[in-house]
Amino acid sequence: MDHFSTDDIDEVYAWGRQIHRLNLCKDRILELYLAPYxxxxxxxxxxLMMNRDGLTTSADLCRCISLDSGAMSRMLDRLQNKKMIMRVRSTTDRRQFHLALTEQGHDFCRQIPLIALKSFNELLAPLTPSELNELDRLLKKLVIPAGI
Incomplete structure (x- = not known):
């Protein structure tokens, strides 16, 4: 179903801007709770993906997060420098490395549920319980057909 025509391009841009702003807001709130770490x-x-989903390769992380391999490599370097992860050479293919959480990484991952709860409670505080349920329903209606 088409909701917009070429006459509505400014409204389309406004929708895109609002969705982008909500994502930025989510990340800014999250970063407030992540600052101590x-x-x-x-x-x-x-x-989160390494801990919850057991992802152990850069390629898997790139696919899940939609990040290019160069940016992912730099991010993994930073996490390794922070002693959160380590790269372990594959025993079956010397060209490949697997990623693993360090003890410090595991310690941080135990904090993830509380960080996520606090962040989302703050982000979604303006919504009533029924509005939150409606937002959840609408988001699922949009992302499920996209296979995300």
Whole structure:
């Protein structure tokens, strides 16, 4: 179903801007809670994927986060410098490395649920419970057909 025509391009841009602003707001709030750990929102997402989903390769992380390999490599370098992750050479293919959480990384990952809860409670505080349920329903209606 088409909701917009060429006459509505300014409204289309406004929708895009609002969606982008909401994502920025989410990341800014998240970074407030991450500041004591010296972790960025983007690094948080990598740590979350490694911990929750067991991702162990740069390629898998790139696919899940939609980040190019160069940017991911730099991010993994920063996480390794922070002693959150380590690269371990594959025993079956010397050209390949697997990623693993360090003890410090595991310690941080134990904080992830509380950080996520606080961040999303702050982000979504203006919504009533019924508005939150409606937002959830609408978001699912948009992302499920996209396969995301």
């Amino acid at each position: 010296e972790i960025t929102a983007a690094q948080f997402k990598v740590m």
